[in-house]
Amino acid sequence: MRAIFKILRLPGDGVGPEVLDEACSVLSEVGARKDVQFEFTDGLIGGAAIDACGSPLSDEDLVKARDSDAVFLGAVGGPKWDHFSKETRPEAGLLKLRKELGLFANLRPVKIFDALAGASPLKDEIVRGADLMVVRELTGGLYFGQPSKRMKDETGRSAVDTLPYHESEIERIVDLAFRLAGQRRKKVTSVDKANVLNSSQLWREVASEVSERYPDIEFEHALVDSCAMALISRPTTFDVMVMENLFGDVLSDEAAVLAGSLGMLPSASLNGKPPAREGTQAEMFGMYEPVHGSAPDIAGQGKANPVGAILSASMMLRFSFGLDALADTVDNAVANVLEQGVRTGDIAGPDMAPASTSEFGSAVREQAAALAAAR
Template sequence: MKKKITVLPGDGIGPEVVQSAVNVLDTVADQFGHEFEYSYAKIGGVAIDEENSPLPSETVRVCKESDGILLGAVGGPKWDTLPGDMRPEKGLLGIRKELNLFANLRPVTAFDSLIEASTLRKEVVKGVDLMILRELTSGLYFGEPKERREENGEQVVVDTLYYKRSEIERIIKQAFELARVRRKKVTSVDKANVLESSRVWREVAEEVGKQYPDIELEHMLVDNAAMQLIRDPKQFDVLVTENMFGDILSDEASMLTGSLGMLPSASIGSTGPGLYEPVHGSAPDIAGQGKANPLATIASVAMMLKYSFGLSKEAEVVDKAVSTVLEQGYRTGDIAAEGETTLSTTEMTEKVIAAMTNQAKVTN
């Protein structure tokens, strides 16, 4: 199989973790006889510095011509004072919109070998396996108007929460389809006691749910969902929610695993390439020091192999290698207990590749 992959290293630790992921992809190609062709492009802060745009038109073109997109991270304090339309995050929002990547899949799995890394009790975290499905191309982050203005001599700020019914329907259908191959439960998260958009969201969820009689549907207010994720996360299978709620809840859920450095994500649409990235940010405070945890980006590569390329066996090899190195006790600084030896970004990547190679030897 030959596939074109657009690589967007981005800012901060992005280039480091992306290089780790590319090394893993190269190992997959060697082991299974595939060919991955890489095209590199700029996004975020580095694109602002070099192209005066957080999302250059060339980046959009290259992405649209690819079979899958690998992204590191964007942003950092260096660009915090720029106006909204020139912030690095505008590049990330823009590429999602350009490619119509409306569904953001964020799996949250608690590894037994990392139970101690979580700040929650072992019995709460052990066995957690849930999927947060976040609507990604509408809602408060994209609604218009979005502005500052003067009213009666006072500054007023407006952000608009905007959804089309069709946008709500397609993400909720995606949730039911995911639940059908998991544990057959969907939790739709909203704020229907306050927001009109959430009341429509809940109505649509009920309508879609009737098409899936084999799937259990429950509704949960977002504040309760935030609490329940900490109190009893094992009750959840697939959580589906709007853009901003999903942004917040998925970051909260990351701490069930002990670190943001452990969570991958996939952003997909109805057609075209998917975008794969770690949930963590650019972490400029450790950029260039070899301290970044590459495992979330490597796990994102596994999602690319599975969801964009249909290579489930190859994805399983990558996921199993990540589990193996954790079981063997290898740690980066963010997931290490006090006194444990830590590996650099490169060293951890080498351990994953070694585990993949050992799997291949056993299989062959």
């Protein structure tokens, strides 16, 4: 019987629709070859939604998201909406989606393709072979803790933010990190600031307790400051790195630099556990999106790199649908196309003619079809 997966597509703004188109056609290509059907429904988010209905995410599209097996998002934002208030800006649509769907885990893999090791700002010998995943807690910590406010009295201005975590919030994200590590190179680094912060001491305690359930996975604690240095001096020594919201925000951006272009990076935001093994149903919902923004400087010019979106589609296959073999096909297709020297402008060398977004997408589609047929 043909398996059907329902995907809500939210292309958003700028290059979002361009890269999502390419990624969706890669999905359709690999699905058709393995008797899997992806049923796409379209919705609006960000500036596109503001222009159409006055809100960055309508309740109707939120219902569509809940009715889907996964959400696939392009990017939101752009200069046209920069003067909007915090609550009505395009980004508010993304925050609403994360909050309403309870997406507490943000996964950002950074894999350096051999063909692109030279494109990194780091030396080839440091970055070659790096393949890590930052797992960031997304719904707790400093960004949501109360009190969070500014004050003023006769002595002057002051401000406070609060970093609260309950052990259950730490347990679920660290447990997820161990499950992910089990499918990768079997190492977890838990990042904290336990030499100073109470919240980090609790984080360290709970992370150690969770680690006892996974004796076959190597486990280490790291202080966030020294970890920030290690990430760029010895990135190949990391596999899965798990941390609270603020630390994750900072270190995931630092890790992104390793890849040489923002256009290369995928992400997933999950609200539960991915499938325990290939072919089993996910116990969670996921939203998938490239890490980059709407890139207004190159939007509409066919210059956007679709790799981040295509690899986000591969994460969807793996984490939401349990289709690991198809995900591997997509990952390998991207690697092969890069090996062949097909590059969009952001990663092309000085002597290379850059491929357009759709030329790159077609090359991946053809490769994926060839790999799927050969299986």
